[in-house]
Amino acid sequence: xxxxxxxxxxxxxxxxxxxxxxxxxxxxxxxxxxxxxxxxxxxxxxxxxxxxxxxxxxxxxxxxxxxxxxxxxxxxxxxxxxxxxxxxxxxxxxxxxxxxxxxxxxxxxxxxxxxxxxxxxxxxxxxxxxxxxxxxxxxxxxxxxxxxxxxxxxxxxxxxxxxxxxxxxxxxxxxxxxxxxxxxxxxxxxxxxxxxxxxxxxxxxxxxxxxxxxxxxxxxxxxxxxxxxxxxxxxxxxxxxxxxxxxxxxxxxxxxxxxxxxxxxxxxxxxxxxxxxxxxxxxxxxxxxxxxxxxxxxxxxxxxxxxxxxxxxxxxxxxxxxxxxxxxxxxxxxxxxxxxxxxxxxxxxxxxxxxxxxxxxxxxxxxxxxxxxxxxxxxxxxxxxxxxxxxxxxxxxxxxxxxxxxxxxxxxxxxxxxxxxxxxxxxxxxxxxxxxxxxxxxxxxxxxxxxxxxxxxxxxxxxxxxxxxxxxxxxxxxxxxxxxxxxxxxxxxxxxxxxxxxxxxxxxxxxxxxxxxxxxxxxxxxxxxxxxxxxxxxxxxxxxxxxxxxxxxxxxxxxxxxxxxxxxxxxxxxxxxxxxxxxxxxxxxxxxxxxxxxxxxxxxxxxxxxxxxxxxxxxxxxxxxxxxxxxxxxxxxxxxxxxxxxxxxxxxxxxxxxxxxxxxxxxxxxxxxxxxxxxxxxxxxxxxxxxxxxxxxxxx
Numbered sequence: 092x093x094x095x096x097x098x099x100x101x102x103x104x105x106x107x108x109x110x111x112x113x114x115x116x117x118x119x120x121x122x123x124x125x126x127x128x129x130x131x132x133x134x135x136x137x138x139x140x141x142x143x144x145x146x147x148x149x150x151x152x153x154x155x156x157x158x159x160x161x162x163x164x165x166x167x168x169x170x171x172x173x174x175x176x177x178x179x180x181x182x183x184x185x186x187x188x189x190x191x192x193x194x195x196x197x198x199x200x201x202x203x204x205x206x207x208x209x210x211x212x213x214x215x216x217x218x219x220x221x222x223x224x225x226x227x228x229x230x231x232x233x234x235x236x237x238x239x240x241x242x243x244x245x246x247x248x249x250x251x252x253x254x255x256x257x258x259x260x261x262x263x264x265x266x267x268x269x270x271x272x273x274x275x276x277x278x279x280x281x282x283x284x285x286x287x288x289x290x291x292x293x294x295x296x297x298x299x300x301x302x303x304x305x306x307x308x309x310x311x312x313x314x315x316x317x318x319x320x321x322x323x324x325x326x327x328x329x330x331x332x333x334x335x336x337x338x339x340x341x342x343x344x345x346x347x348x349x350x351x352x353x354x355x356x357x358x359x360x361x362x363x364x365x366x367x368x369x370x371x372x373x374x375x376x377x378x379x380x381x382x383x384x385x386x387x388x389x390x391x392x393x394x395x396x397x398x399x400x401x402x403x404x405x406x407x408x409x410x411x412x413x414x415x416x417x418x419x420x421x422x423x424x425x426x427x428x429x430x431x432x433x434x435x436x437x438x439x440x441x442x443x444x445x446x447x448x449x450x451x452x453x454x455x456x457x458x459x460x461x462x463x464x465x466x467x468x469x470x471x472x473x474x475x476x477x478x479x480x481x482x483x484x485x486x487x488x489x490x491x492x493x494x495x496x497x498x499x500x501x502x503x504x505x506x507x508x509x510x511x512x513x514x515x516x517x518x519x520x521x522x523x524x525x526x527x528x529x530x531x532x533x534x535x536x537x538x539x540x541x542x543x544x545x546x547x548x549x550x551x552x553x554x555x556x557x558x559x560x561x562x563x564x565x566x567x568x569x570x571x572x573x574x575x576x577x578x579x580x581x582x583x584x585x586x587x588x589x590x591x592x593x594x595x596x597x598x599x600x601x602x603x604x605x606x607x608x609x610x611x612x613x614x615x616x617x618x619x620x621x622x623x624x625x626x627x628x629x630x631x632x633x634x635x636x637x638x639x640x641x642x643x644x645x646x647x648x649x650x651x652x653x654x655x656x657x658x659x660x661x662x663x664x665x666x667x668x669x670x671x672x673x674x675x676x677x678x679x680x681x682x683x684x685x686x687x688x689x690x691x692x693x694x695x696x697x698x699x700x701x702x703x704x705x706x707x708x709x710x711x712x713x714x715x716x717x718x719x720x721x722x723x724x725x726x727x728x729x730x731x732x733x734x735x736x737x738x739x740x741x742x743x744x745x746x747x748x749x750x751x752x753x754x755x756x757x758x759x760x761x762x763x764x765x766x767x768x769x770x771x772x773x774x775x776x777x778x779x780x781x782x783x784x785x786x787x788x789x790x791x
Contacts, residue, residue, distance in 0.1 A: 126147070165445050167445075192239070195683060219272055235285070295308075396419075440481050488571065492572065514538065549575070584789075627658070675754070
C-alpha cells in the first residue's frame with residue numbers, strides 16, 4: 092500500500108522499577124467473540140490495575156453476518172478484528188484458541204465430538220501455563236445454553252488442576268516461557284433471572300464506580316460490545332435491548348487451590364501480597380510514533396520506517412527485532428530517525444488474512460522497535476510493535492469456491508489485487524481435466540493496490556457425468572482452488588421473480604444460474620410498484636431486520652399474496668419478527684435443528700413442492716453444511732400445512748420448519764431451513780428444492 096500510514100501504539104513495557112514483581116492477573120474464558128465479560132475485565136484493569144486476559148475459543152466464523160455477505164473464514168476475519176477492537180477498549184490482552192466455530196450446538200458432547208475434549212483441555216492448559224493467571228472466570232456454565240459454552244466451562248474445570256500437573260502434556264514445558272502453573276481461584280457467572288436461588292461469592296459493581304478513564308466499566312463494556320457489528324450488537328445496544336444487564340456481575344467460586352479470605356467485591360480476595368505491583372490505571376502512552384511507508388509488503392520490498400518522538404527525548408537509540416531474513420539500516424537523513432527495512436526473499440505470508448486465520452493465537456507484530464532514551468534525568472526503554480502484513484506480489488480471489496456446471500460455458504469471475512509497488516502484468520489460467528476447453532485471461536495492473544476484474548471461461552464436455560470436479564485458477568504468484576459441480580435440475584418456464592434482498596446475492600445468483608428472470612425490489616417498488624407482475628416474491632433471510640421498507644409495506648406484500656401471488660419467506664429471527672407479518676399469524680422461537688445430518692421426513696410427499704418440476708428424494712438432504720433449520724415457528728395455526736419434520740439426536744421432532752398456506756388466491760411459503768447456506772455451497776438438493784419453490788407460482 093503506497094499510502095503513508097501512522098501507527099500510534101501503547102508501550103508494551105512499563106519503565107517503573109520493580110517490573111519483575113508480581114502483577115495480579117485474571118483470565119476470562121469465552122467460546123465466541125462477544126461472549127467475553129467485558130465489564131468485569133474493564134473493572135479490574137482500570138479500577139485496580141490488574142493484568143487482564145481474554146481467551147476466546149473460536150473466532151466466530153460459524154455465525155451469521157448482519158452487515159454483509161461474508162461467511163465462514165471470511166466472517167472469522169471480520170469478527171477477529173471486531174474482538175481486537177473491543178479488547179483495546181476494555182484493556183484486555185486477547186488470545187484465540189482457534190477451535191472451529193461450526194454453528195450453534197445444543198450439547199457439550201456435540202462440541203467435543205468436533206473439537207476433541209482432550210484437545211480443548213490441552214490448549215487451555217497451554218494458555219494457563221503461558222500467561223499464568225491468578226484467577227480464571229467465565230460467563231459460561233457446564234449445563235445450559237450453547238454447547239460450545241458448556242464445553243468451555245467443562246474444559247476450564249479440568250484445566251484448572253491440570254495446568255500444575257507434571258504428568259499432563261509435559262512436552263509443553265519444553266517451550267520457552269511455558270511452565271507449570273496453578274491458578275488460585277476459578278469463578279462462574281450467575282444471572283439473577285436464571286440463578287435466583289444461588290448466592291454470589293463476588294459481586295463486581297461495574298456500573299457504580301467511575302474509573303480513571305472517566306467512564307464506568309459497564310460503559311466501556313457497552314462501547315466494546317458495540318464493536319461486534321457483524322452480530323448486530325451495535326443495533327441491540329442502540330435499541331436498549333440489554334437494559335440493566337450490565338449493572339453488576341455476579342460470580343460463584345467453583346475452584347480454589349487453597350483457603351483464601353473471601354472479599355465480596357474482589358476476585359483476588361486473600362491473594363494480595365506486599366510485593367505486588369499494579370498497572371497504571373491510565374495506560375502509559377509510548378513517547379514514540381512509528382510510521383511506515385507501506386502496510387502490506389511483498390518479498391524483497393524496501394519499506395521506510397520513521398521513529399518520531401512525541402516529546403523531548405535525548406540519547407535515543409533504536410534497534411529492530413525483525414523476522415528471519417529481513418534487514419534494516421539507518422538512512423542518511425539528518426535530523427530524522429528514518430530506517431530502511433528490506434523484506435526477506437521468502438517471508439511468511441500473513442495476507443490475505445482469510446488464508447492465515449488460524450496460524451497464530453493472537454495478532455503478532457512483524458517488527459518490534461526497541462528504543463532506549465533519556466526522559467529528563469531518567470533512562471527508559473520502550474518496545475513498540477509495528478503491525479505489517481506480508482502478501483504475495485499479487486493475490487487472486489473469487490466470489491465463491493464452488494460453481495455449478497450447466498450446458499453453457501462457465502464464466503468464473505476473478506479479481507487480481509496487486510501488492511507490488513509498481514505496475515504488474517500476468518496471465519490467469521485454469522488447470523482443468525483433459526478434454527475440457529478453457530479461455531484464459533491476462534491482466535495488467537497499473538499500480539499498487541489496484542484490482543483487475545475479469546472472468547475465466549471453462550467449457551467442460553457436454554457428456555460430462557454428474558459429479559464434483561476440482562480445478563485450479565492460477566497466476567504466477569498465487570493459486571485459487573475451485574470445486575465445480577454438475578447435476579441436473581428443472582425449473583418452470585416464464586417466471587419473473589422479485590427478491591427483497593438483505594445481505595448478499597445468493598438468491599439472485601441462483602436465479603441467474605437457473606436462467607430465471609428476476610429483479611431486486613427497491614423501496615419504491617415495495618411501496619407503490621406493481622407487485623402482481625411477479626410470479627413469486629422471495630423475502631431473503633433476516634430481511635425484516637435490515638429492510639424497514641419491507642416492514643412498512645408488509646400489508647402490500649400480503650395483498651400481493653391475497654390477489655394471487657406466491658410469497659416465499661426465508662428464515663427470520665424471533666426478535667425481528669411480528670406474527671402479523673404472516674397471513675395467518677404465528678410467532679418464532681429459538682428452537683433449531685443443529686445437526687446438518689439430522690434425518691428429514693417429508694410429511695406431505697404428494698405436495699407439488701416435492702414433485703414439480705423436480706422429484707425430491709432422500710438424497711436432497713445430503714451434504715448439508717452447519718445446520719438444518721433455525722428459529723422454528725411456534726403457535727402455528729391450522730391454516731398451514733406442515734411439510735417437513737426433523738430432529739436432533741434424542742430430541743422430539745420439529746415439524747414447523749417448512750409451512751405452506753393458501754391465502755386468498757395466492758400461496759405463502761415460510762421456511763426455517765437454511766437454504767441460503769446450502770445454495771452458497773451449490774448443494775444439489777437445495778437447488779432442486781428452490782427451483783420447486785419458485786415453480787409453485789406456475790401451478791397456482
